[in-house]
Amino acid sequence: MSEVQWRSSGLPVTEAKDIKQSALTLDADVVIVGSGAGGAVAGYELARRGKKVVILEAGPYVPSKDFTERFPESLETLYQDYGGQTNKSGDLLVLQGACVGGSTVVNGCVCFRTPDFILQDWQRDFGLSDLTAEELAPYFDRVEKNLSIEENKEHEIARHGQLIRAGANKLGWSVKPFKRNIRECALTGHCLSGCKTERKQSMLVSYLPWATAHGARIYADTRVTEVLADGGRARGVRAEVTGHDGAKVADMTVNAERVILAAGAVQTPLLLLKGGLANRSGQVGKNFACHPSLYVSARYPKPVHAWRGAMLGVYVDEFLHPDKGGFVLEDGGAGLAELSMTAEPGTGEPFMQFMKDAKYLGGLVTLIHDHNVGTIRWEDGRKVIDYQLANSDFPSMKRALKAAARLHLASGAEEVYVPSSDKRVIRSEADIDGAIEGLDNQPQHLRMVSYHPQGSCRMGADPDTSVVNSDGETHDVKGLYVADASLLPTSIIVNPQVTVYALATRIAERMA
Numbered sequence: 177m178s179e180v181q182w183r184s185s186g187l188p189v190t191e192a193k194d195i196k197q198s199a200l201t202l203d204a205d206v207v208i209v210g211s212g213a214g215g216a217v218a219g220y221e222l223a224r225r226g227k228k229v230v231i232l233e234a235g236p237y238v239p240s241k242d243f244t245e246r247f248p249e250s251l252e253t254l255y256q257d258y259g260g261q262t263n264k265s266g267d268l269l270v271l272q273g274a275c276v277g278g279s280t281v282v283n284g285c286v287c288f289r290t291p292d293f294i295l296q297d298w299q300r301d302f303g304l305s306d307l308t309a310e311e312l313a314p315y316f317d318r319v320e321k322n323l324s325i326e327e328n329k330e331h332e333i334a335r336h337g338q339l340i341r342a343g344a345n346k347l348g349w350s351v352k353p354f355k356r357n358i359r360e361c362a363l364t365g366h367c368l369s370g371c372k373t374e375r376k377q378s379m380l381v382s383y384l385p386w387a388t389a390h391g392a393r394i395y396a397d398t399r400v401t402e403v404l405a406d407g408g409r410a411r412g413v414r415a416e417v418t419g420h421d422g423a424k425v426a427d428m429t430v431n432a433e434r435v436i437l438a439a440g441a442v443q444t445p446l447l448l449l450k451g452g453l454a455n456r457s458g459q460v461g462k463n464f465a466c467h468p469s470l471y472v473s474a475r476y477p478k479p480v481h482a483w484r485g486a487m488l489g490v491y492v493d494e495f496l497h498p499d500k501g502g503f504v505l506e507d508g509g510a511g512l513a514e515l516s517m518t519a520e521p522g523t524g525e526p527f528m529q530f531m532k533d534a535k536y537l538g539g540l541v542t543l544i545h546d547h548n549v550g551t552i553r554w555e556d557g558r559k560v561i562d563y564q565l566a567n568s569d570f571p572s573m574k575r576a577l578k579a580a581a582r583l584h585l586a587s588g589a590e591e592v593y594v595p596s597s598d599k600r601v602i603r604s605e606a607d608i609d610g611a612i613e614g615l616d617n618q619p620q621h622l623r624m625v626s627y628h629p630q631g632s633c634r635m636g637a638d639p640d641t642s643v644v645n646s647d648g649e650t651h652d653v654k655g656l657y658v659a660d661a662s663l664l665p666t667s668i669i670v671n672p673q674v675t676v677y678a679l680a681t682r683i684a685e686r687m688a
Contacts, residue, residue, distance in 0.1 A: 334509060397418055
């Protein structure tokens with residue numbers, strides 16, 4: 177790539193349009209599938225130690241200067257399946273980034289360490305005795321320093337966050353400012369559409385540039401179709417380079433003794449299942465969890481303008497521990513397009529009135545500790561995300577909804593809109609139980625979204641019940657690693673990006 181291209185695009189990436197031959201063969205020490213949280217971090221940590229690294233990304237390369245900050249357009253250009261990836265029944269939107277930098281480009285910047293009680297569960301239930309808070313602390317410290325992960329300052333807590341904080345204080349609930357991977361936030365509120373100002377420290381502007389500075393090569397538009405293995409060892413991958421018009425440009429083979437799968441908790445198990453690899457336990461694609469979330473909007477008497485300022489300001493962790501409820505409430509800003517999807521605004525005149533009043537709306541995101549009931553699989557040659565909220569998890573969802581409604585009312589809201597397929601409005605505490613206890617755990621009844629797919633290639637000490645060991649290497653195939661959220665043994669209740677960063681750092685360090 178020429179110096180002019182480097183300066184204009186920000187990152188040296190080989191795209192489909194740059195490839196002139198119909199077949200390529202590359203040699204590397206390590207080939208990494210996916211350029212998001214796990215792939216980028218592992219790529220940098222290995223490259224800086226002198227390893228020859230190739231990173232393959234199925235999605236396009238979209239430099240920051242091309243982000244439009246228009247959410248509907250961003251869904252089509254930056255997200256998996258153009259923002260339309262759903263579970264089998266179509267009532268859960270599973271949002272993943274599909275671009276260079278992966279989901280880190282389009283997430284809300286929220287950064288949590290793995291809760292200690294989750295790590296204790298992993299030690300007790302999955303034999304991961306070395307994954308203690310003390311063992312992981314240096315890895316968390318490193319990524320937090322590298323990505324400028326710090327608590328929101330007061331000016332970064334927008335109007336909607338200020339209201340929620342006041343309401344939580346009124347109720348006596350624990351409320352804290354978020355930690356975010358931001359350098360001097362521009363307060364545009366467009367996190368889900370990519371950060372045009374490059375203040376969000378996504379992989380696109382941090383670990384990937386650092387990796388290429390140490391010699392790593394990144395290929396966009398390159399979908400891996402097969403993991404190569406022989407004699408119980410990984411040997412590389414095969415891939416197809418496809419232009420943005422959908423036409424295949426080239427076949428690619430990368431020969432490497434180490435393969436890292438970091439394509440995400442949907443795509444990584446699909447790739448293993450396609451090749452029949454690393455599945456002696458039968459657990460590949462099983463144990464899928466995703467923190468099914470609801471955006472609970474409410475109408476306030478004075479304008480909130482939920483699209484102004486930093487998107488995420490504060491969160492309520494009063495109910496974080498499973499013994500206290502197993503859910504988190506996150507103050508969340510939203511644009512007009514997102515707000516139109518959060519409640520049942522009706523059509524025609526009711527819809528127009530709802531949108532006319534949008535400036536009065538504030539929102540809360542509920543995250544629950546779901547219990548790994550989903551399966552990722554192929555069905556007639558098509559991927560299937562077979563996940564329905566378990567009946568055993570539904571009470572937690574209802575508790576989170578009730579808490580969100582109480583918090584909105586305590587914060588001064590006049591009406592709370594239940595994100596259900598039928599219109600349910602809460603105007604007082606007396607309305608809460610009737611509106612929410614009447615909900616059914618049936619497909620299409622709740623407007624669920626997941627930004628946190630995880631758990632489909634479970635990590636554990638026992639090869640008969642897990643896919644990878646605590647170092648990220650598959651039990652069955654030497655040299656084949658997983659370094660994304662699919663290796664999390666259970667859902668972790670909180671946003672998982674920092675957990676993935678830390679585990680990927682540890683996995684790469686041990687590989688090197």
